[in-house]
Amino acid sequence: MPAPHDIRAAEPRDLHAIVQLIEELAEFENLTHLLEVTADKLAPHLFGDSPLVECLVGEIEGEIVAFALFYTNFSTFLSRPGLYLEDLYVRPAHRRSGLGKALLIQLAQLACERGYGRFDWTVLDWNEDAIRFYQKLGAEVLPDWRICRLTGDALQRYADGDRPSMWSPSSWLGI
Numbered sequence: 001m002p003a004p005h006d007i008r009a010a011e012p013r014d015l016h017a018i019v020q021l022i023e024e025l026a027e028f029e030n031l032t033h034l035l036e037v038t039a040d041k042l043a044p045h046l047f048g049d050s051p052l053v054e055c056l057v058g059e060i061e062g063e064i065v066a067f068a069l070f071y072t073n074f075s076t077f078l079s080r081p082g083l084y085l086e087d088l089y090v091r092p093a094h095r096r097s098g099l100g101k102a103l104l105i106q107l108a109q110l111a112c113e114r115g116y117g118r119f120d121w122t123v124l125d126w127n128e129d130a131i132r133f134y135q136k137l138g139a140e141v142l143p144d145w146r147i148c149r150l151t152g153d154a155l156q157r158y159a160d161g162d163r164p165s166m167w168s169p170s171s172w173l174g175i
Contacts, residue, residue, distance in 0.1 A: 003060045005099045007106055010055035010067070012047050015039040017064040018055060025089040029124060056106060058090065058099045066090040068103045073120070080117035083107060088121070104137060122147060 010018060019039050026035045045052045046069075058066030066089060073084040085107060090100045111119045123130050123141065131141055150158055 003097065005066075005094075005097065005102065006059045007056055007099075007102055008059070010046065010057050012043065014055075014057055014064060015043055015046075018042065018046075018057065018067050018069075021064070021067050021089050021091070022087065024091065025087060028089070053086065056103055058094075058103055060094055060097070060099070065094045066099050066103060068107060070107060072116075075117050078117035080115070082116050082118040082120060083111040083114070085119070085121035100133070101137065 016039050019037055019042060022037050023032075023035065026032045046055055053069055053071045055070070056068045057064045058068075068085060068088045070083055070085045073082045074080075075082050085104075088100065088103060090097075090103075108119055123134060125131075135141060
């Protein structure tokens with residue numbers, strides 16, 4: 001029988017554990033080359049005067065072994081806010097313990113309590129276990145949507161106006 005777990009809102013004292021879990025997630029997803037997180041960088045966004053994100057932590061026997069980091073987004077179609085789950089991670093030794101499902105249920109409850117219109121997240125296309133898990137919970141994996149992203153140097157070049165000609169505003173307007 002799996003050990004009982006507790007879920008609670010993250011507190012400043014949890015920062016180092018959350019960062020460690022984020023590092024483990026990056027390793028699992030083969031994305032450590034993108035990792036820049038530190039406790040000092042994360043703290044103001046999670047616990048500052050105007051936090052941008054929220055986090056739940058999952059504990060087993062007092063040890064933080066899971067986290068769910070999320071924020072409010074907005075659906076123009078529903079004209080209502082939504083909850084966006086940026087990352088959910090459960091250490092491998094504690095998967096299938098019910099902790100991941102409990103985190104998702106708590107987030108769904110939170111979205112409903114806040115009157116949000118939806119609860120979204122992404123999953124890597126190669127993570128078949130996660131896809132099956134989410135579908136079993138009733139989530140719809142949307143096959144027609146792709147994530148678009150500008151980051152790092154590409155984001156800065158675009159912001160500076162150094163865009164490829166096909167992306168120029170004049171081409172959008174047919175000028």
